[in-house]
Amino acid sequence: MRRLATAAKVVVLGVWLLVTLFPLYWIVVTSLKPQPEIFSLPLRYWPGEVTFEHYEELFSFADFGTYLANSLIVSLVAAAVVTVIGVLGGYTLARFSFPGRGAVMLAYLVTQMIPLFIALAPLYLLMSDLDLLNRLAGLMLVYVAMLVPFATIIMRGFYERVPVALEEAAQVDGASRLGAMVRVVIPVMLPGIAATFIFGFVQCWNELFLAITFIDSEDAKTIPVAMNSFITQYDIDWGSMAAATVVSVVPTLVLFAAIRRYIVEGLTAGAVKG
Amino acid sequence: MSAPRVFTARRAAFVGLCLLPGAVFVAVFTYYPVIRGAVIAFQRYNLFDLTSTPFVGLENFRAVLGEDRFWTALRNTGTWVVVSLFFQFFLGFGLALLLRRHFRGRGLYQAWVFFPWAMSGFLIGLLWRWMFNGQFGVINDLLLKADVIDERIGFLATPGWAMTSVIVANIWYGVTFFAIMIMAALQSVPRELYEAAAVDGAARLRQFWHVTLPHIRPTLALIVLLRIIWILNFPDLIYAMTGGGPAGSTDIITTFLIQQVTGGDYGRAGAVGLLVLGLLLSFSVFYLNATRFERSR
Numbered sequence: 022m023r024r025l026a027t028a029a030k031v032v033v034l035g036v037w038l039l040v041t042l043f044p045l046y047w048i049v050v051t052s053l054k055p056q057p058e059i060f061s062l063p064l065r066y067w068p069g070e071v072t073f074e075h076y077e078e079l080f081s082f083a084d085f086g087t088y089l090a091n092s093l094i095v096s097l098v099a100a101a102v103v104t105v106i107g108v109l110g111g112y113t114l115a116r117f118s119f120p121g122r123g124a125v126m127l128a129y130l131v132t133q134m135i136p137l138f139i140a141l142a143p144l145y146l147l148m149s150d151l152d153l154l155n156r157l158a159g160l161m162l163v164y165v166a167m168l169v170p171f172a173t174i175i176m177r178g179f180y181e182r183v184p185v186a187l188e189e190a191a192q193v194d195g196a197s198r199l200g201a202m203v204r205v206v207i208p209v210m211l212p213g214i215a216a217t218f219i220f221g222f223v224q225c226w227n228e229l230f231l232a233i234t235f236i237d238s239e240d241a242k243t244i245p246v247a248m249n250s251f252i253t254q255y256d257i258d259w260g261s262m263a264a265a266t267v268v269s270v271v272p273t274l275v276l277f278a279a280i281r282r283y284i285v286e287g288l289t290a291g292a293v294k295g
Numbered sequence: 296m297s298a299p300r301v302f303t304a305r306r307a308a309f310v311g312l313c314l315l316p317g318a319v320f321v322a323v324f325t326y327y328p329v330i331r332g333a334v335i336a337f338q339r340y341n342l343f344d345l346t347s348t349p350f351v352g353l354e355n356f357r358a359v360l361g362e363d364r365f366w367t368a369l370r371n372t373g374t375w376v377v378v379s380l381f382f383q384f385f386l387g388f389g390l391a392l393l394l395r396r397h398f399r400g401r402g403l404y405q406a407w408v409f410f411p412w413a414m415s416g417f418l419i420g421l422l423w424r425w426m427f428n429g430q431f432g433v434i435n436d437l438l439l440k441a442d443v444i445d446e447r448i449g450f451l452a453t454p455g456w457a458m459t460s461v462i463v464a465n466i467w468y469g470v471t472f473f474a475i476m477i478m479a480a481l482q483s484v485p486r487e488l489y490e491a492a493a494v495d496g497a498a499r500l501r502q503f504w505h506v507t508l509p510h511i512r513p514t515l516a517l518i519v520l521l522r523i524i525w526i527l528n529f530p531d532l533i534y535a536m537t538g539g540g541p542a543g544s545t546d547i548i549t550t551f552l553i554q555q556v557t558g559g560d561y562g563r564a565g566a567v568g569l570l571v572l573g574l575l576l577s578f579s580v581f582y583l584n585a586t587r588f589e590r591s592r
Contacts, residue, residue, distance in 0.1 A: 030393055034404065037390060040467070041408050044422045047433055051425065064436045106320070109313035117310050125314060132325050134579055136528040138552050139568030140328035142561040143335060147328055166324030169317040198309070227415030229531060230553065245417055252421070252535065259425055266418055277413030278406050281475070 052076070052263035059260050075264035083247065083261065084239065085268070092226055092243040092269075095157050099164035100221035103172045106165070107217050111176025112202060116185070129170035137167070141234055148235050155238045163235070164225045172217050179213035180206070216283035219276045226273060244269045336565030343559050355566035364543050365567070368551040375462065375533075375547050376526050382466040384519065387473025394474070395481055412471045420535025423464035427451050427536070451537050454544035461533050461545050468532065473518070480514040481507065520582035524575060548574070 051059060052075050054068040079085040114122060144163065145154075153159025183206055191201040207214070229245040236246050248265050251257060339351045359365050390408070394401060411419065426434050429449035438444045450460045488506050530549035533539060539546035539554065546554075548571055555564035 033389075034393055038404065038408055041411065041471075044419075044426060044467070045410065047426060048422050060431055062431070064431065064433060106317040110317045113310045113313040117306065119307070119310050125318065128318075128321065128326075132321060134524060134575060135325075135329060136549060136552075136568075136571055136575065138528075138530070138549055138556070139332055139565075139572055140325065141553070142556045142564045142568075143328035143331040144324070145556075146331070146561075147324075162320070163324050166320040169320050173317055223413065227417070229415065229417045229534075234556070245415070248417070248421070252424075259428075259431075262421060263425070266421060270414055270418060273413045273415075274410055278410075281409065281412075 048263045048266050051259060052267050054260065056260050075260040076268070079261055079264050079268070083265075085244075085247070085265065087240060088242050088244045088247040089268070091157060091241060092245075095160050095164065095243060096222045096225035099161045099168065099225045100218050102161070102165050103168040103221045104214060104218040106169055107172030107176040108207070108214060110169070110173040111178075111180055112206075114173065114177040115180035116188075126174070129174055132170045138230065141230065144231070145234050154235050155241045157241055159235055160232060160241075160243070163231050164221075164228065167228075167231070168221045168224060172221060175217055175220075176210075176213065179210050183209050213283055216280040219280045223273045223276055226269070332565045332568050334565075335561050336569050338562050338565075340562040340565070341560050351562070355562045356570075359563055359566050359570070364546065365551060367543050368539075368546040368548050371458065371545065372527060372547040374458065375465070376523055378462050379465040379469060379526055380519070380522060383469035383473050383522070386466070386470045388477055390470060390474040391477035391481060394478060409471050409475060411468050412475070414468075416468065416529060416531030417535045419464060419468050420461075420532040423460070423467075423532075424451065424536045427460045427464075452541055454541055457537050457541060457545045461536050464536065465526070465529075465532055469522070469526070472522070476518045477511075477515070480511040480518070483514070484510045517582075520578070524578055524582070527575065527578075 050066070050068060053071045053073070054065070055070055055072045055074065058065065058069055113119075114126065148154050148159050148163070151159070153162065187205055187209070188201045191205040192198065196204060227245065228243075229249065232243050232246045233249050236242055242250075244265070248262070248269070251262050251265070336355055337350055337352060338348045339354070340348045394405065414422075426432055427450040429435065429447055429452055432447075432450070434450070435444070435447040439447070448456060450456045484507055488510070489502065527547075528549060530547060530553060533545050533547060533550050534553065537545045539550040548567070552564060552567045552571060555561075555567055
C-alpha cells in the first residue's frame with residue numbers, strides 16, 4: 022500500500038516536471054533549428070542539425086547587443102537605487118513610531134493593488150512634459166517608483182526579525198544610530214538586501230508595458246520592447262524569437278533560483294503581491 | 296517595536312531623510328498619474344487632438360459602458376480569473392502536498408519545477424503562442440500523435456479555442472506560485488499538532504481535514520484573494536498570445552484598457568481605469584473583510 026503510494030507520487034511528480042519543462046525545452050530546441058526546419062512538417066523533437074544562426078542573427082542584424090546593454094543598465098541602476106531606498110525606508114518603518122507611519126504603510130500597500138495600467142496614459146503625459154520619453158533615465162525613474170513600495174515593505178519585514186538588542190548594544194558601545202545600522206544590522210541582513218536587489222532587477226528586466234509606452238527609438242529599446250516589435254510584425258520569425266527568449270530568460274532563472282527562499286519569506290510575512 | 300521613545304527633532308529629521316526619497320518617487324510617478332488619470336476621465340482628451348480638452352462630465356463613461364467590447368471584456372475577465380484560479384489553486388495545492396515531506400532530490404526538483412515563476416508573463420505568452428501555433432505548433436502535433444484530434448486546430452485563431460488556450464498557459468504559469476505559497480503555509484503548522492495522532496491512511500486524511508486545513512485556512516484565503524487581484528491585472532500573457540483577439544474573444548478588462556491607451560483616447564482610458572479601480576476596490580474590501588473574518592475565528 023505504502024509502496025504503491027510512493028510509486029504514484031513519483032509518477033505524478035515526474036509528469037508535472039515534464040509538463041513544466043517541456044515549453045522551455047521546446048523554445049531551446051526551436052532556437053537551435055535551421056530556419057527551414059522550424060517551418061516544416063513533420064515536426065522534429067530534436068534538431069536534425071544544430072545551428073546557432075539565430076543567435077548570430079540576433080546580434081548582427083537586430084542589434085540585440087544594444088538592447089541587452091540597455092536592459093542591463095536600466096535594471097541594475099533601478100534595482101540599486103530602490104534597494105538603498107528600501108534599506109533606509111524599511112529601517113524607519115520598522116524601528117520608529119512616528120505620526121504618519123501608518124499612512125505611509127497604507128499608501129505603499131495600496132500601490133500594490135492599483136493596476137499600473139490605469140496610470141499608463143497620464144504617465145506618458147508626465148514623461149513627455151519632463152522630456153523623458155525615449156530615455157533610459159526616464160525608464161529608471163518609473164521603475165524605481167514602481168518598486169519602492171515592495172522593497173520598503175519587504176525590508177521592513179527583514180529588520181523586524183533582527184533583535185533591537187543587537188543594535189542597542191552597539192549604540193551603548195558608542196556607535197551612533199547610523200553607525201550601528203551600518204556596522205551591525207546591515208551585515209545580518211545581507212541576504213535579504215541581496216534578495217531585494219535581485220527581485221528588483223528581475224522585475225525591471227522583464228517589464229514590458231511601461232517600456233513600450235515610453236520607448237520607441239532603437240538606441241533606447243530594452244529587450245522586451247525589441248521583442249514586442251518582433252510580434253507586431255506580420256510574420257513572426259520564430260527562430261530569432263526563440264533565441265531572444267532564451268537569451269533574456271537565462272539570467273532571470275539563475276538569479277531567481279538564488280533568492281526564492283527569501284522572497285517567499287517576505288511574501289508570506291506581509292501581504293504583498295508576487 | 297522597541298519601547299516608545301521621545302520623538303525629538305533630530306529623530307524626526309532622520310526619519311524624514313530616510314523616508315523622503317521613496318515617498319517622493321511614489322508620489323510623483325504613481326499617485327500623481329493616478330490622480331491625473333482620474334481627472335482626465337472626465338475630459339475629452341485625445342492624444343491626436345490636444346488643442347481642446349474640455350470637461351465633458353460622464354461622456355467617456357457613457358461611451359465605454361455603451362460599447363459591446365467592454366461588456367465582452369468584463370465577462371471574459373470573469374472566466375479568465377475563475378477558471379485560471381480554480382486550476383492553479385488545486386494543482387498548486389496538490390504539488391505542495393507532494394513536496395511537503397523531504398525526499399532525496401527534492402531541492403533539485405523544486406529548482407526545476409518552479410522556474411516559470413522567474414519568467415515574465417510576456418515571454419511565457421510568446422512561448423505558448425508558438426506551441427499553440429495552428430500549423431507548426433507542437434501541441435497540435437502531440438494531439439495528432441495521441442489521436443485526440445484528426446486535424447490541426449487554429450487554437451489562437453478560433454474564438455472558443457483562443458480563451459481555452461490562454462487559460463491553459465495561465466494555469467501552467469500560476470501553479471508554481473500557489474505551490475510555493477502553500478508549501479510555506481504548510482510549514483507553518485506546528486509539529487506538535489501532528490504527533491498526537493496515529494498515522495495510518497485513514498487517520499492521515501482526517502488529520503489533514505481537521506488539523507492542517509483549519510490551521511492554514513486564513514493564509515489560503517489571503518493567497519487566493521491576492522491572486523484574484525493579480526490575475527485580473529495580468530494582461531501580459533494574453534497580450535503576447537492573442538492581443539485580445541480574435542474579434543475580442545480573449546479581451547479582458549486590462550487588455551481593453553491598454554487598447555484605449557494605444558488608441559490615444561486618454562479620456563476613455565481614464566474612464567476604464569476608474570472602472571477597473573472601482574472593481575478592484577470592491578474586491579479589496581471583500582478581501583479585507585474576509586481576512587479579518589478569518590483572523591477572528
